[in-house]
Amino acid sequence: MLQEYWDIWAHDIFGGHVRLAAAALAGIVGGGVVGLFKMFFRNDIDSVQRKFHDERREKVAGRLGPAATSAEIDAEIERVIARERAEALEVPDIVIQLAQRPQDGRYFDALRRFAQTKYQNSQALHPLETLSRGPLGFVADMLGSDGPACLDRYDTALPHRTWELQNAVRQIGLPDYADPIDKATGIYLHRKQFLMDAIATGMPREQAAAHPDLPGYDGVAGQLGRLGGYETFVAAADAYLKENYPWQDAGQ
Structure with a gap:
C-alpha cells in the first residue's frame, strides 16, 4: 500500500x-x-x-x-x-573617585599622578584625568629635559596621534604649541623611516643613528623653547585644571 x-x-x-x-x-x-x-x-x-x-x-x-x-x-x-x-x-551611575585639591598649586602634576594610579587599578577616569595622563602628559614629556628627542623611545609608533596632542594644547590655551608639535612628530616619522632604510642596507644601527642626513629635533626644540617651553605649558595646564576639574577639597 x-x-x-x-x-x-x-x-x-x-x-x-x-x-x-x-x-x-x-x-x-x-x-x-x-x-x-x-x-x-x-x-x-x-x-x-x-x-x-x-x-x-x-x-x-x-x-x-x-x-x-x-x-x-x-x-x-x-x-x-x-x-x-x-x-x-535603569543604568546605574558610574561613581568616579575624584582627586583631592593639591595644596601646593601643582594641579597638573597631581592629577597626572592620580589618574595614572587609577588607570593601573582599572578604575573609571574622569575625562580630564584621561587628558592629563594621556595627551597632556605626553606633551609634558616632549617638553622635559630630553625634549622632543624622547619620541625616539618609541620603536613602533607613538601612543597618541598628532591631532590629539594638538587638541590638548589648544584646550589649555596654548594654540601656538600645535605647529611645533606637528613638526616634532613629523621628524620622528622621518627619522624612523631613515633608520629602517639604512639598516635594511646592512648599515649598523649605531652608524645609521649618527648619519649626517638623519634629521634632528634641535630646530623644533628651539621653537618650543621660545614659546615658553615646559614652564609655560605647566602654568597653562595648572590654570585650566584648577578651574575645570571637580576637585575634592579637604574635608569633603
Whole structure:
C-alpha cells in the first residue's frame, strides 16, 4: 500500500524525480512536526503566563485588601509592571573617585599622578584625568629635559596621534604649541623611516643613528623653547585644571 502511494507521489506528481519527491515529502513531514511542537510549546508558555498573571493578581489583591475593586487591582498591577520595567532598564551611575585639591598649586602634576594610579587599578577616569595622563602628559614629556628627542623611545609608533596632542594644547590655551608639535612628530616619522632604510642596507644601527642626513629635533626644540617651553605649558595646564576639574577639597 505504501509503495503504491509512493509510486503515485514520485512518478505521477514529480515525473519520476525521486530525489525531488523525497525532499518534498521530508519538508511536508518536517513542517508538520514543527507545527505540532509549536502548538505544544505555545500552549505550555500560555499556561505559564496565565499562572504567573494569576499569582501576581492574587498578591496585589491581598496587599490592597478585600475592599479593592477589580479595576483598582488592574491599575496597581500596571503600576507594578511599569516600575519593574523602569528598574530593569535603569543604568546605574558610574561613581568616579575624584582627586583631592593639591595644596601646593601643582594641579597638573597631581592629577597626572592620580589618574595614572587609577588607570593601573582599572578604575573609571574622569575625562580630564584621561587628558592629563594621556595627551597632556605626553606633551609634558616632549617638553622635559630630553625634549622632543624622547619620541625616539618609541620603536613602533607613538601612543597618541598628532591631532590629539594638538587638541590638548589648544584646550589649555596654548594654540601656538600645535605647529611645533606637528613638526616634532613629523621628524620622528622621518627619522624612523631613515633608520629602517639604512639598516635594511646592512648599515649598523649605531652608524645609521649618527648619519649626517638623519634629521634632528634641535630646530623644533628651539621653537618650543621660545614659546615658553615646559614652564609655560605647566602654568597653562595648572590654570585650566584648577578651574575645570571637580576637585575634592579637604574635608569633603
